Amino acid sequence: MCLGERENRGGARAIGFCLHRSSVNLVLFRSDEERRTLLRDDRRFQHLVSVLRIVPGDRVAVGIVGGAVTSARVTTVEPERIVLDWDGDDSPAQPLLPLTVVVGHPRPIVLRRLVKDLATLGVSRILVFRGELSEKSYLESSIWSDGSLDEALLLGAEQAGTTVFPSVSRLWSLERAIAAVSGDSVVVFSPDGPARPRDVLAELRGSSEVAVVLGPERGFSEKEENLIARTRCTRVRMGERTIRTETACLLAVGAVATATGWW
Amino acid sequence: MCLGERENRGGARAIGFCLHRSSVNLVLFRSDEERRTLLRDDRRFQHLVSVLRIVPGDRVAVGIVGGAVTSARVTTVEPERIVLDWDGDDSPAQPLLPLTVVVGHPRPIVLRRLVKDLATLGVSRILVFRGELSEKSYLESSIWSDGSLDEALLLGAEQAGTTVFPSVSRLWSLERAIAAVSGDSVVVFSPDGPARPRDVLAELRGSSEVAVVLGPERGFSEKEENLIARTRCTRVRMGERTIRTETACLLAVGAVATATGWW
Incomplete structure (x- = not known):
């Protein structure tokens, strides 16, 4: 269709x-x-x-x-x-994946593209948090008030060929974002995570709700690192290369959707 | 570094x-x-x-x-x-992944972005083929002669923090592209592939050379479908949604790099 x-x-x-x-x-x-x-x-x-x-x-x-x-x-x-x-017959929209993407606020123009792509991939929730080392002004960007993100969601859903798309929220700290996904299996994608995402992600099979967390461009502060260490979550990395935020988010969704068997 | x-x-x-x-x-x-x-x-x-x-x-x-x-x-x-x-100490560049991406020629502007991202992810080869249903003019695009793709490769490597990047070739048919990866484990990402990439990709573990094939935007012709059917290759899909060429390529690289344990 x-x-x-x-x-x-x-x-x-x-x-x-x-x-x-x-x-x-x-x-x-x-x-x-x-x-x-x-x-x-x-x-x-x-x-x-x-x-x-x-x-x-x-x-x-x-x-x-x-x-x-x-x-x-x-x-x-x-x-x-x-x-x-x-005049066509109705068929149900593809359900969203039970997946939340938690991401440190990237540059607004990057966030807009990312929201569109994550809508295409069908995640349920996007939580954008202000990292301690992040650019503070990003969360005040006009994209949060001028309809840009709504438009990006629609475009992403149109690309996917569906009518449903994620919710997008901004949160003022990683702590609040982690609290918002407390019932989920949480995976933190981080350059210093364990070596093999394959083995770590395999444990996600059968998870009903998963959240992936990706740090802001300047990384996590020591306080945030300690918060992550206290949280029941799995840390993985994606190779040794420096990947753009938006690319890393897409790869994380693909890795989890494959590992869980949702795809 | x-x-x-x-x-x-x-x-x-x-x-x-x-x-x-x-x-x-x-x-x-x-x-x-x-x-x-x-x-x-x-x-x-x-x-x-x-x-x-x-x-x-x-x-x-x-x-x-x-x-x-x-x-x-x-x-x-x-x-x-x-x-x-x-005046710094030398450290070796991250080696490239033993992975070839075979992709139907997308719009030239899309190909340029894709080449940059695939350089960041560290694939070894990018083979761009003319699909039977593709826009024929794409392979005559100025990006093949004006240095755009070289620049994209450099930018991708700079993003990754490395000095090595893929080769990029254009091929005039899927048949030639398939012939160019004849020694590799070939995975075709296709909307009508088997349901579970997880199980299929698991068989890639230990592969020394892998090629992923993604069709052009308008898909494969019947002749190309028959060629794929005759080729020793695995067909997988990535969910039920319609994904952009460039997103699909990135997800394919991520899925294979995770499944093989290269990451």
Whole structure:
């Protein structure tokens, strides 16, 4: 159920072609939106026209935030509007992974990209904390108030082809973040963790709720290190290389989803 | 051995603080370059001055492509030049992972970012192939001739804090790409692969050379699917969601590096 269906014309299989697409794989609407007509200034209009080059009769996957995934037939494509006729069968949205990502606040522009990608991967919660060594101003960034993160969540869900996405919260210390995941199996990804994530992560199999913790760019303070040491959590590292925050977060999600068998 | 050493002033540990930095963690020079003086129009000059705000006396990690990692003392910071005194002990560069990433050519701008990230993660080879359903023009993109990919490799290695990086090749068909990895354990990441990457990837433990294959954005043609079916390779998928090419490649590297125990 995705825009890849359009490839059917060329004889390709529908779902199989969607994994690696860099595009909107579902046109997502908020519950209070008009959902039949997309106007010219709407990014979804732009995408359907410019990238996917839809024509009347095409089908697109559609959904309402939190609702089912269905499909619509494009009935009208005009310079100022596209009209969609929602006539597909409903199928449930992919459930979110029972996974919380706890991350030290990166640069706001990086956080925005990260939130989008984590929404695509389907984590349940994103907790962004202010590390003691972090740039204090990041948590006051306009991305927390101007709708940037909401937009990033929608884009991530559209990429994934689903209608559900994580909650995002900011927390003023690692201590509060750790408290918020106290019932979960907690894994801290840290350069000085034990050598073999494989063996450590294997113990996660069967976990019902997992949280991964990644430090801020400047690392943990001594106080934070002591807090982590007192917490019942597992420390792993990902090789010896210096990896960007956003890359490290994606790898952590992939490693846990694989180790637990969620994937 | 990285620019994180600078954080030592604040009492933080050196290496531990580098994992999640989004910055140049090693200043990398080509073998034929002047390596004592950085001029104002050099991006490394800009980074050292604007982002890291170096002052005389600071130490920075430095290296020559393919050589050892060492450190230099900043002796001069002037508006037009920075002078470095290479006086650290040599330590060997992190070896590359015995891993080849075979990927259908994504949009050129995406490929550039991907090459940088794969260089950071330390894969040995990147083979970019023209899928039958791919945009044919991509392989003629200027990124293949204007030095963009070389620059991306350097940036990725600098992020990782190392001096070695993958080779990048373009191949005109999946068949040629598969032939190029014929001695490796080949894993195809595909939306219709078996359900559990965990179990499948576990068989990679002990593999000396592994190749991961990811299809182009529009997927594989029937001919390519048949080729894959004839090839001794393992098919896995990463969940049910539609993931961007670049994200899928990173997750594939992480999954394999974890499963094999390289990490």
